[in-house]
Amino acid sequence: QVQLVESGGGLVQAGGSLRLSCAVSGRTFSSYGMGWFRQAPGKEREFVAAISSSGGMRYYADSVKGRFTISRDNAKNTVYLQMNTLNPEDTAVYYCAAHNSALRPLRLNSYEYNYWGQGTQVTVSS
Numbered sequence: 001q002v003q004l005v006e007s008g009g010g011l012v013q014a015g016g017s018l019r020l021s022c023a024v025s026g027r028t029f030s031s032y033g034m035g036w037f038r039q040a041p042g043k044e045r046e047f048v049a050a051i052s053s054s055g056g057m058r059y060y061a062d063s064v065k066g067r068f069t070i071s072r073d074n075a076k077n078t079v080y081l082q083m084n085t086l087n088p089e090d091t092a093v094y095y096c097a098a099h100n101s102a103l104r105p106l107r108l109n110s111y112e113y114n115y116w117g118q119g120t121q122v123t124v125s126s
Helices: none
Strands: 004-007 011-013 017-022 034-040 046-051 059-061 068-073 078-083 093-098 120-125
Touching: 004 068, 004 093, 017 034, 017 093, 034 068, 034 078, 046 068, 046 078, 059 068, 068 120
Parallel strands: 011 120
Antiparallel strands: 004 017, 017 078, 034 046, 034 093, 046 059, 068 078, 093 120
């Protein structure tokens, strides 16, 4: 069973930074493509960023491009989301997710992911 545990969320002022981490259990982390999604109150879950199993490919939502960076450390079974220049519109619960298909390593839709974390709250004050 694969388990994902997010951490690093919190309250930050507009313009500030946070780094989210997602620790993944299991021996096959390096074979999973990973993604970050977020869900704000009253809104649907939306794609934020994705990274291929090797880390060689990355993709971002337009709303975070240039501000957020997704990365992974396969030796530590961990994926990260560095978030800079945060604004109140970034307030949401952030989820990491994993998929185990080698086809199309970057996946943008939540239904394409097999495993999910419990989420971590990010609140950006103005």
